[in-house]
Amino acid sequence: MVGDPPAYGLWFLALVNAGIFILFALSFFKPATARDWRSLGAFSAFIVALFVEMYGFPLTLYLLAGWLGNRFPGLDPLSHDAGHIWPALFGWSGDPHRNPFHLLSYVLIGAGFWLIASGWRVLHEAQRAGALATTGPYAHVRHPQYVGFVLVLIGFFLQWPTLVTGVMLPILLVMYWRLAKQEEREIETAFGDQYRRYASDVPAFLPRLGRLFKTKEGQIE
Template identity: 25%
Template sequence: MPDHYRYLILGLWAAWLIYWSVSALNVKTTRRRESLLSRAGHGVPLLIAAWLLVTPRLSGGMLGARFMPAGPAGSLAGTGLVLLGLLFTVWARVHLGRNWSGIVTLKQDHELIRSGPYRWVRHPIYTGLLLAFIGSAIALGQWRGGLAVLLVFAALWRKLRLEERWMIETFGAAYTSYRNEVAALIPFVL
């Protein structure tokens, strides 16, 4: 991937991290939170996936091999997907408002949000993150990017399942109905 695309993608992720950190300062009080061990169960794979994508080079082996030819088409398409994915997470974050948390939690007066991107997927932040990681992998064009996407999917799916259990416990039939009407990650599919 040409350096200007690499820097652009890193800049998009950095801007997203800054927004995410600042917006985390204005959330409701936590009533229940997942354990540190549980958080590590999805946090560690996400960190490994990020490392796979940002490490400058992996010498030799299949992970450093290309799954698509180097060139501007893959870099441009990947950068576009990163941008779309991160914007989708921001849209979802705005609709969650003060109910948001980076870890699985229940907030005081937690609300079931069904507006904005939550009309199409129950976990649009995870959908956007997957899309952004897929874009990063496409722009990189190496098999390590594919491995990173698989790790992200597995980590987010694990986190999603815990979150779903807590939502059912909290919202009961209202969440079960929502779950039957709206896909988890991919509209009309998953």
């Protein structure tokens, strides 16, 4: 008789998945400065913590097993599907990969990696020209790559919430905010009034919805 495949203890799978997403971020973000490497390092720590619990050791499920078992008698608290948690909390049945939180996570993760990649291309071209990056995603937010990292982190948290990543997420949000402010001071020193005009017109992190449907050409002079 063949037993059910193990839900956890799949350390090789955890390593491979973490490595794939970290390499994706590395290839899209292309860190060049110490600040870039701190950004990528924080992201990588979150990803490792996520996949360790997803495939290796389900710390969150062990800690919450009693509560989940009492609150949801039909749920096996240590099954792999239980790790998604959100469907159980909201009473959704069926395949957890098709619940609204999981589907939204795909959108956020895809959008985040797109922002990281497209932001890097614009920034790289601007740096080569010695100019201020103001086109592409930079026409809508001043820090598209940081926004991209945050979207990916939130997407993964919606897909597989854990106690560790739940603690890490707000810490990383503050860290990215502080890195962005440090970056802005350096850019303002380099570009002066040109950057101040750009910063007064373009939000730091949340785009103005009306501008998302308009194409902004050229750079701010």
